[in-house]
Amino acid sequence: MSSTTTPQAAPVLFEERFSNNGMKLGVATLNRPQTLNSLSLEMVDLLQERLIEWAADPQVAMVILQGAGEKAFCAGGDLQGVYRSIKEHAGQGAWGNRYTRAFFEHEYRLDYRIHTYPKPLLCWGRGIVMGGGMGLMMGASHRVISNDARVAMPEISIGLFPDVGASWLLNRMTGRLGLFLALTGAQLNASDAIYAGMADHVLDPARWDELCQALLEQPWAGNPNQGGPAARSINEGLLRRAIIACATPPDDMPGPLRQHAFMINGLCGETRLDDIYDEIAALERHDDPWLSRAAKTMLAGSPGSARLSYALQQNTRLLSLEDVFRMEYIVALQCCAMGDLAEGIRALLVDKDKQPRWRPATLREADAAWAQAFFVAPWPADVEHPLADLGK
Numbered sequence: 001m002s003s004t005t006t007p008q009a010a011p012v013l014f015e016e017r018f019s020n021n022g023m024k025l026g027v028a029t030l031n032r033p034q035t036l037n038s039l040s041l042e043m044v045d046l047l048q049e050r051l052i053e054w055a056a057d058p059q060v061a062m063v064i065l066q067g068a069g070e071k072a073f074c075a076g077g078d079l080q081g082v083y084r085s086i087k088e089h090a091g092q093g094a095w096g097n098r099y100t101r102a103f104f105e106h107e108y109r110l111d112y113r114i115h116t117y118p119k120p121l122l123c124w125g126r127g128i129v130m131g132g133g134m135g136l137m138m139g140a141s142h143r144v145i146s147n148d149a150r151v152a153m154p155e156i157s158i159g160l161f162p163d164v165g166a167s168w169l170l171n172r173m174t175g176r177l178g179l180f181l182a183l184t185g186a187q188l189n190a191s192d193a194i195y196a197g198m199a200d201h202v203l204d205p206a207r208w209d210e211l212c213q214a215l216l217e218q219p220w221a222g223n224p225n226q227g228g229p230a231a232r233s234i235n236e237g238l239l240r241r242a243i244i245a246c247a248t249p250p251d252d253m254p255g256p257l258r259q260h261a262f263m264i265n266g267l268c269g270e271t272r273l274d275d276i277y278d279e280i281a282a283l284e285r286h287d288d289p290w291l292s293r294a295a296k297t298m299l300a301g302s303p304g305s306a307r308l309s310y311a312l313q314q315n316t317r318l319l320s321l322e323d324v325f326r327m328e329y330i331v332a333l334q335c336c337a338m339g340d341l342a343e344g345i346r347a348l349l350v351d352k353d354k355q356p357r358w359r360p361a362t363l364r365e366a367d368a369a370w371a372q373a374f375f376v377a378p379w380p381a382d383v384e385h386p387l388a389d390l391g392k
Contacts, residue, residue, distance in 0.1 A: 135164025
């Protein structure tokens with residue numbers, strides 16, 4: 001197998017593997033296993049640049065996105081860097097923090113590119129896939145997770161909200177399951193991730209190399225003798241067939257989300273967030289440890305995050321993917337300036353005391369009127385939305 005690679009110290013490794021018929025497979029590997037491959041701004045920019053190159057290269061048939069190490073594909077964004085920038089720019093307002101402006105803009109652009117990528121893109125979600133990692137995976141054309149995967153959008157625990165386009169995905173889940181996941185940060189196993197529409201296939205990590213070898217043996221379309229308008233469709237089918245040949249058969253044993261879906265839809269079917277919150281809170285004493293943990297996570301999380309997550313799902317229900325990213329961008333910047341994000345990161349990752357002092361301290365204080373300020377664009381009136389060109 002012929003390939004080209006970048007130096008091993010790079011935060012993202014890039015490789016081009018040549019298939020038997022001369023077409024190439026682009027492979028991008030997040031290379032920060034010591035931080036569970038958390039995404040830095042540098043990593044985002046490196047990925048964006050290479051995805052653009054591979055999209056334009058007629059010899060590249062498909063792209064693989066994976067993480068180094070056995071523990072995680074990607075556990076989220078570079079929260080330490082976000083925290084430092086918030087502290088350094090305290091009092092300067094949401095638009096005054098150039099780092100967070102760039103971080104969220106670049107991350108959302110990358111996620112949007114994956115959603116709209118012109119070639120098949122296989123995301124291998126081994127182990128932990130959370131937050132920003134979910135942002136990378138959710139838009140891939142082929143989403144494969146390991147049978148020991150842990151998938152979640154746990155932003156309520158750090159004072160943020162499920163972003164990276166998650167408002168769009170959560171709104172498209174069955175019933176009100178998406179709202180429950182946003183409010184509780186509940187972790188899903190592989191079976192439930194498939195059920196919720198967060199992944200497509202399950203694979204035993206022991207068969208990953210077998211799948212990669214099978215991909216090199218596919219008769220990829222796209223070279224001068226095989227090209228044409230149907231090339232993408234052909235390659236999508238080849239990739240899907242190779243995945244299915246190696247994938248684990250569907251699990252007959254439903255995970256806890258599926259087991260309790262009827263009850264969860266009932267709890268989250270109330271018209272007021274306050275009532276939904278109280279209903280979920282009562283699960284703290286439930287016999288099922290998964291439900292109990294979900295309730296405890298919500299109760300320990302930021303009430304402001306719960307309100308913003310709810311408001312975003314309400315406000316984005318009928319929006320396009322592009323408009324969802326644009327709205328999430330505004331709210332994310334405001335969270336860096338006047339929300340609980342800095343306090344949540346401090347308590348969880350900096351001081352690690354796990355004793356966040358949330359403000360507002362209760363959901364009653366974090367009411368709909370309180371949330372309105374987070375939806376106001378922080379830039380001057382003569383400045384265009386930084387993501388205005390998405391979809392154009």
